[in-house]
Amino acid sequence: MKAVLTLYFTRFLHWEDNFATAIYHTFVALCYLTPILGAIIADSWLGKFKTILYLSIVYAIGQAVLSVGSISELTGGSANNLAPNIALSMIGLILIALGTGGIKPCVSAFGGDQFEEDQERQRGTFFSLFYLSINAGSLLSTLITPTLRATECGIHTKQECYxxxxxxxxxxxxxxxxxxxxxxxxxxxIKPQGNIMLEVSKCVGFAIKNRFRHRSKEFPKREHWLDWASDKYDKRLIAQTKMVLRVLFLYIPLPMFWAVFDQQGSRWTLQATAMNGDFGFQIQPDQMQIVNPILIVIMVPVVDSVLYPLIKKCKLNFTPLKKMTVGMFLGSLAFVAAALVQVQIDKTYPVFPAAGQAQIKLINVGQIPATVQFQPQLDSVNIAPGKETGYMTYEASELQSAHISAAILNKTVPLDLQGKKRYTLAFKWDSPNINSNLMLDNITSKPENGKSLVRFINSLSFAVNVTMGDTDFGELDPLSVTNYSFVPKPDGSYTISVSTPEVACTEVSKKFGYGSAYTISLDYCESNKLTITYFEDIAPNTVHMAWQIPQYFLLTCAEVLFSVTGLEFSYSQAPSNMKSVLQAGWLLTVAVGNIIVLIVAGASTIDKQWAEYVLFAALLLVVCIIFAIMASFYTYIDPNEIEAQFSEEEKKEHKKDQDDNEKEAEVDSRM
Known part of the structure; x- marks a missing residue:
């Protein structure tokens, strides 16, 4: 569902890119904040199985509500009143966040519970297969869901089928x-063992309170600050809390990785909308995310069964924390690659006029060469028949008129141009006059969502009705122009028809590509054959989506090393009764990572997307170095071994108490 969510916000709800990105990451953050609630419910009351069951029902209901909320007929097909759609969509997303977040800490931990203590290798394989299964599902959904989205449905208006x-x-x-x-x-x-999270919180709070209460030198120092809780809490709970806090301390730098990783569903998808997705078949911008699960499905088995055993044979100590460090470094490189791609995309963007400037393009739709002289005495431009100049930039106040000369005819066209606007001056020699039309080109950016725009100018000497495919552009007088309209599928061809009560002509259009805008001149209509000329107002996307593959490859390598390893590390270092708690802590780092995106993207004054990518890459690199230093001080433990020691001590103490009670009873009987 996340694969199409950003485009749903921008295309259906008509939110602008930055707001859509903010809502997307707010939703993801909420999905990873609610695992704390799921962990508390699972460990304290319902157990993992029932928690997964009940919250999965909430999950499915939320998905259904979101689906209903995306029906355009709720407002009678009107794009001006989307309040019901927005309300239902937000309710659906909140329910999904509650459901998915609630089961996240339970599912992997529930799987880990199925193994015995001596099945460490099998449990490690399970976590790899668990991650592989998630990404196999992601592979199918990222392929299928955008395809379903791209189909057209609706009663009042045909549009993308969310x-x-x-x-x-x-x-x-x-x-x-x-x-x-x-x-x-x-x-x-495994049955729930009480509100462990509450007990841990109380234990930590009491230790801090007790430590500051006994600050005088007369009280002996404790080996660890948590040992100050021993006055009230048993040694087992204190030891288990120490294990959890040691891991949670390591988690502090991790959100920065997720701040980078989750942008493949927002910024990287928006980046793909400005790229060419022609692979012989057309790839939708949101389908490029499929590269990640494809690589995961390939790489996880290879890494687990080939790479790690090979590293082990080379006697290299590639510990889980070292794997995670390398993963963070590769994540940083992925965003450097994204920045390089963005630089190339930026080079293809058209330059639009700044404040006080205007742009004007000249089109000669006639059969006679012409010369245009801008007044006051500025540039003189020669234009061949059926040709254009491209947009020329001037100070809006400088241009007063354009003097057109064609053959022996002359015409002066007054120009009243406004700042930050684009214009097209179309003209033709049509004896005994030169006819012209100054048109406002009301496009101030690349066509949204990577789509393409077309409009028609009638170069014929009579009025015609114009259609392209199923789109009716209406009746068009000589040298008049239609408004721009979106091309339904820019990678398709459409039949262009012009008709009058007497004649009808047709021609099959070319494929327009993505992100383009064209003015199409209707030149001749003879023997039912239409002759047209294409004038390119905005060039189509030329940077191929394949250039995103290196950044996806680096990020997937980072994910395999960081995320798969982190899941197993969190489980293996957690006490038996706190598996879900530590899984919730791991997932909380994802939530904080998405909050970081909101903060950085919101507070940043960077207007260049490539620079924002570089910023995130630099932040992750710094955090990677910090994490490497922290990891070097971490000592791996076996929670089962530590808990077994406490069990032995408790047995000995229990036996000692029994012996003492028996001795007391024997003394009492003698008396």
Whole structure:
């Protein structure tokens, strides 16, 4: 569902890019804040199985509500009143965030619970397969969901089919829930052991309070500050809390990785809208995310069964924290690659007029060469028949008129240009006159969403009705121009038709490409054959989407080393009764990472996207160095071994208490 979410915000709800990015990352942050609630519910009351079951129902309902909220017919097909759509969409996203967040800390931990203590290798393989399964699902959904989105549906107006794109995941979530329930009897279900998170919080709070209460020298120092809680809490809980806090301390730098990683669903998708997706077949901008799960499906088995064993044979100590450090470094490189791609994209963007400036383009739609002289005495331009000049930039106040000379005819066209606007002056020699039309080109940026725009100018000597495919441009007088209209599918060809009560002519259009704008001149209509000329107002996207593959490859390598390893590390270093708590802590770093994106993107005054990419790459590199230093001081532990020691001590103390009680009873009986 996330694959199409950013485009849903920009295309259906008509939010601008920065606001859509902010809402996207707010939603993702919420998805990773709610795991704390899920962990508390699982460990304190319901257990992991029931928590997954109940919150998955919430999850499926949320997905269904989102699907209903994306139906344009809620407002009668009107794009001006989207309040019901926005309200239902936000409710759906909140329910999804509650559902997905609630089950996130439970699912992987529940899987880990199925293994015995001596099955460490099998459990490691499970976490790799678990991650592989997630990405296999992501692979299918990233391929299929944008395809469903790109189909047209609707009653009042035909548009992208978001109800289908969101509805199919809702149905599949319900199916998945049924499958999960069917396997219920096969699972090993560990009962909840009380509100562990609350107990840990109380233990930490008491230790801090007790430490500051006994600051005088007469009280002996403790080996660890948490040992100050021993006056009230048992040694096992204190030891378990130490384990958790040591790992949580390591988590502090991790959000920066997720701040980078999750931008593939927002900034990278928006980057793809300005690129050419022609791979022999057309790739949608949101489908480029498919590169990540494809690489995951390939790389996880290779890394797990080939690379790691090879490193082990070379006797290199490639510990989990070292893997995560390398992963963070590769994530930084991925954003450097994204910045380089963005620089190339920026070079293809048209230059629009600044404040006080105006741009004007000349088009000769006639059959006679012409010369145009701007007044006062500025440039003189020669234009051949059927040719254009491209946009020329002037101070708006400088241009007063354009003097057109063609053959023996002359004409002066007054110019009243406004700042930050684009204009086209179209003209033709049509004896005994020169006819002209000064047109405002109301495009101030690349066409949104990577689509293309077309308009028609009638160079014929009579009025015609113009259609292209299913789009009716209406009746067009000689040398008049239509408004720009979006091309339904820029990678397709359409039949252009002009007609009068007496004649009708047709011609098949070329493929317009993505991100372009064209003015099409209707030149001749003879023997049912239409002759047209294309004038390029904005060039189509030329940087190919394939250039995003290196940045996706680097980010996927980073993900395999960082995320898969982090999941297993969090489970292996957690006490038996705090697995979900530590999983929630791990997922919380994802939420904080998305909040970082909101803060940096909101507070940053950087107007160049490539510079923002470089900023995130630099921040992650700095954090990577900090994490490497912190990791070098971490000592790996076996929670089961430590808990076993406490169990032995508790048994000995219990036996000692029994012996003491027996001795007391024997003394009492003698008395």
């Amino acid at each position: 109800p289908l794109a969101f509805g199919v995941p809702a149905i599949l979530m319900a199916v998945a829930l049924v499958v999960f329930v069917i396997g219920s009897k096969m699972y090993k279900k």
